[in-house]
Amino acid sequence: MRARDLAEEYPSVTLGSDILEAARLLAGGRLPGLLVVDERGGPQAVLPASHLVKLLVPGYVIEDPALARVVDEQHADRLCQALAGRPVSDALPPEHDRHKPPTADAEDTALEVAALMARERSPLVVVTEGGGDEVPARGAPPRMLGVITAPHLLDRLLGVT
Amino acid sequence: MRARDLAEEYPSVTLGSDILEAARLLAGGRLPGLLVVDERGGPQAVLPASHLVKLLVPGYVIEDPALARVVDEQHADRLCQALAGRPVSDALPPEHDRHKPPTADAEDTALEVAALMARERSPLVVVTEGGGDEVPARGAPPRMLGVITAPHLLDRLLGVT
Numbered sequence: 487m488r489a490r491d492l493a494e495e496y497p498s499v500t501l502g503s504d505i506l507e508a509a510r511l512l513a514g515g516r517l518p519g520l521l522v523v524d525e526r527g528g529p530q531a532v533l534p535a536s537h538l539v540k541l542l543v544p545g546y547v548i549e550d551p552a553l554a555r556v557v558d559e560q561h562a563d564r565l566c567q568a569l570a571g572r573p574v575s576d577a578l579p580p581e582h583d584r585h586k587p588p589t590a591d592a593e594d595t596a597l598e599v600a601a602l603m604a605r606e607r608s609p610l611v612v613v614t615e616g617g618g619d620e621v622p623a624r625g626a627p628p629r630m631l632g633v634i635t636a637p638h639l640l641d642r643l644l645g646v647t
Numbered sequence: 648m649r650a651r652d653l654a655e656e657y658p659s660v661t662l663g664s665d666i667l668e669a670a671r672l673l674a675g676g677r678l679p680g681l682l683v684v685d686e687r688g689g690p691q692a693v694l695p696a697s698h699l700v701k702l703l704v705p706g707y708v709i710e711d712p713a714l715a716r717v718v719d720e721q722h723a724d725r726l727c728q729a730l731a732g733r734p735v736s737d738a739l740p741p742e743h744d745r746h747k748p749p750t751a752d753a754e755d756t757a758l759e760v761a762a763l764m765a766r767e768r769s770p771l772v773v774v775t776e777g778g779g780d781e782v783p784a785r786g787a788p789p790r791m792l793g794v795i796t797a798p799h800l801l802d803r804l805l806g807v808t
Binding site for chain 2: 506509510512513514515516517518534535536537538539540542543547548551554555557565566594595597598600601602603604605606607608609635636637638639640641643644
């Protein structure tokens with residue numbers, strides 16, 4: 487069982503996608519997070535659902551929970567409007583501070599993927615071809631085959647017995 | 648929109664549940680994590696899927712990734728057997744080190760729940776009745792009504808506009 491056999495499609499957005507659209511995609515699919523890729527399809531970050539919730543809540547409410555109770559529902563309705571038109575990159579740390587999702591090579595074994603996931607405490611691992619630990623061929627960046635989520639990997643590891 | 652209206656059922660296991668059964672429940676439902684409750688139904692922890700993966704991988708493989716490649720598939724088949732019969736409590740830190748999931752009162756507003764989730768960076772919030780910030784009535788612990796996940800809360804907040 488190799489990483490290429492375990493990789494699945496996973497909803498992703500680009501750095502330039504609208505945050506509100508990204509939030510709708512995540513909410514509609516009841517996903518714990520979204521994969522963010524750059525313009526060339528290179529994985530940049532995982533955007534957790536709780537972080538999108540945080541973007542919806544005004545800073546003064548997060549700092550003073552008592553204020554949350556007094557903001558009325560009509561005001562809450564307008565929270566989402568604050569996100570409209572802003573790109574996903576606004577929701578991420580600057581590029582040099584981004585924690586990129588761990589990446590496995592297509593030929594890695596299931597146990598290598600599991601060890602990587604365990605070490606990084608990551609809910610998902612990105613599977614690429616033509617990259618991995620080796621220097622990618624000049625001009626040809628590693629190609630993303632898909633994603634392996636922790637519950638999917640568990641399902642396959644448990645199914646083996 | 649109050650926390651009681653947002654609360655949903657969510658798969659949970661007890662501290663005494665078999666870890667392997669817990670892993671199967673999580674894998675089958677493709678859940679990012681499981682809620683762990685004590686014998687009285689009190690929320691104790693969220694067990695992330697990546698942590699269950701970590702339990703499957705022998706420590707020497709996590710410390711030395713090169714070993715993961717040389718462990719053959721037949722050996723990998725036996726990984727799950729190491730978990731069978733062990734209780735979920737073995738997968739958690741000792742009680743005084745456990746990070747209990749954040750708890751909202753049934754009467755909290757959606758914005759209070761969002762602020763709590765944002766502050767705690769938690770993928771879910773437990774909703775209880777008869778507890779909250781107040782001292783619970785003697786002998787009557789707060790009753791858990793359900794859970795609000797981040798994508799569900801986003802869905803409801805976005806649906807409002």
